[in-house]
Amino acid sequence: xxxxxxxxxxxNGHSGxxxxxxxxxxxxxxxxxxxxxxxxxxxxxxxxxxxxxxxECEFWRDVDSRLQVDxxxxxxxxxxxxxxxxEFRRSNHALFRVLQExxxxxxxxxxSKKLPxxxxxxxxxxxxxxxxxxxxxxEGVICSNMAxxxxxYSSLRSYYSGLWARYKYLRGKQSIVxxxxxxxxxxxxxxxxxxxxxxxTFEAAQLDWSSHDHHNVNGNKRTRTSRQSSIRLDERWRRNxxxxxxxxxxxxxxKFRLWLLLRYGAKAY
Ligand SMILES: [Zn+2]
Numbered sequence: 679x680x681x682x683x684x685x686x687x688x689x690n691g692h693s694g695x696x697x698x699x700x701x702x703x704x705x706x707x708x709x710x711x712x713x714x715x716x717x718x719x720x721x722x723x724x725x726x727x728x729x730x731x732x733x734e735c736e737f738w739r740d741v742d743s744r745l746q747v748d749x750x751x752x753x754x755x756x757x758x759x760x761x762x763x764x765e766f767r768r769s770n771h772a773l774f775r776v777l778q779e780x781x782x783x784x785x786x787x788x789x790s791k792k793l794p795x796x797x798x799x800x801x802x803x804x805x806x807x808x809x810x811x812x813x814x815x816x817e818g819v820i821c822s823n824m825a826x827x828x829x830x831y832s833s834l835r836s837y838y839s840g841l842w843a844r845y846k847y848l849r850g851k852q853s854i855v856x857x858x859x860x861x862x863x864x865x866x867x868x869x870x871x872x873x874x875x876x877x878x879t880f881e882a883a884q885l886d887w888s889s890h891d892h893h894n895v896n897g898n899k900r901t902r903t904s905r906q907s908s909i910r911l912d913e914r915w916r917r918n919x920x921x922x923x924x925x926x927x928x929x930x931x932x933k934f935r936l937w938l939l940l941r942y943g944a945k946a947y
Pocket of ligand 1: 725726727728729735736737738892893894
C-alpha cells in the first residue's frame with residue numbers, strides 16, 4: 679500500500695496558516711482538512727462550508743457513515759490527537775483510509791500547527807508527511823495576540839519559544855519554510871515554489887480559494903468562511919504597536935539571530 683500523503687502546516691498562531699491551508703487545499707490534487715485534531719473535540723465549530731458543525735456538514739456526515747460501514751463507531755469514536763500511540767495510529771489511519779477512498783486526492787492538508795502532532799505523524803511509516811513551517815514577522819503575531827487580550831510580554835515570549843521549538847525540530851529535516859509576508863505579497867510565486875516541492879504544478883485557480891468547496895475545520899473562521907478570495911497583508915501592527923514595543927521586538931529578534939549564529943554558525947540560515 680502506498681503511504682498517505684500529508685502536508686502538515688505548523689507555525690505560531692496568527693501566522694496565516696489558514697490562508698496557506700486554503701490556498702494549497704484549492705489545488706485539484708489536494709484537499710484541506712484544517713485543524714483536524716479538533717474535528718470531534720469542538721462539535722460546535724463551524725465547518726468552512728458554513729455548516730454549524732461537523733455533524734451538520736454533508737461531507738463529514740458521509741465520512742462518518744463510511745467509518746461505520748468499516749465497522750467503526752464513526753467520527754465521534756476517533757481520537758486523532760490521542761496521547762496513546764496505538765490509539766493515535768488507529769484513529770488517524772481510519773480517518774485517512776476513508777478520506778482517501780472518498781476524495782481520491784494525492785495530498786491532504788492538515789493545518790493543526792501543533793508540534794507534538796507533527797512528531798507523531800512523522801514517526802508513522804504509513805504516512806508521507808511534508809512539514810511546512812509558516813513564519814510571520816513577530817510584530818504581526820504579537821499584535822494579533824494582543825487584539826485577543828494577551829499581554830505584550832507573554833506574546834513576545836511565546837513567539838520566540840514557538841519559533842525556536844519549530845526551528846530546532848525541523849532543522850535538518852525535509853521541510854518547507856513559507857514567509858507569511860511573502861505569501862501575501864507574491865502569492866503566485868510562493869505557491870509555485872511550494873507546489874513544485876510537492877511534485878505538483880501551481881494552478882491559477884488556487885488563488886481564487888474561496889470559490890472552491892472546502893470542509894476544513896477550526897483555524898481562522900473569517901478566512902475559512904469568507905466568500906472573497908482576498909489575500910491581504912495584515913500589517914495593523916504598524917499602527918497598533920508603540921515605538922517602545924517595536925524596539926523591544928527588534929532587540930528580541932537580534933538576540934534570537936545571535937543565539938542561532940552562536941549555536942549553529944553561518945549554517946543557521
Ligand atoms: Zn462542511
